[in-house]
Amino acid sequence: MARRVAWTDSAWVELESAASFIARDSLRYAAALVAEARFASRSLTKFPLRGRVVPEVADDRVRELFVKNYRLIYEVRDDGVFILAFLHGARRFPSDLG
Numbered sequence: 568m569a570r571r572v573a574w575t576d577s578a579w580v581e582l583e584s585a586a587s588f589i590a591r592d593s594l595r596y597a598a599a600l601v602a603e604a605r606f607a608s609r610s611l612t613k614f615p616l617r618g619r620v621v622p623e624v625a626d627d628r629v630r631e632l633f634v635k636n637y638r639l640i641y642e643v644r645d646d647g648v649f650i651l652a653f654l655h656g657a658r659r660f661p662s663d664l665g
Contacts, residue, residue, distance in 0.1 A: 570643075575652075585600060586598075586600055603635065604639060615641075617632070630642075636655060638652070638656055639652075
């Protein structure tokens with residue numbers, strides 16, 4: 568069963584911020600990051616459980632995929648998949664997600 572995937576506003580802002588930072592050096596790499604993140608999120612329509620469980624949360628509904636050096640963190644619910652955050656791997660995990 569295909570599920571609907573939706574980005575939260577904060578996750579989308581985080582992706583845009585990462586792309587803006589990368590675009591200072593390379594518009595091509597910034598565009599590639601956005602394309603890869605969007606492709607990864609779209610893959611969740613059919614395979615929502617493909618990501619690993621986020622270790623800091625230990626809830627099997629909260630999972631993550633790695634997109635280059637970033638963590639695409641999402642929650643699987645009955646009504647769809649919700650992208651919660653797009654974080655650089657070196658950043659500290661936000662307490663409001665755990």
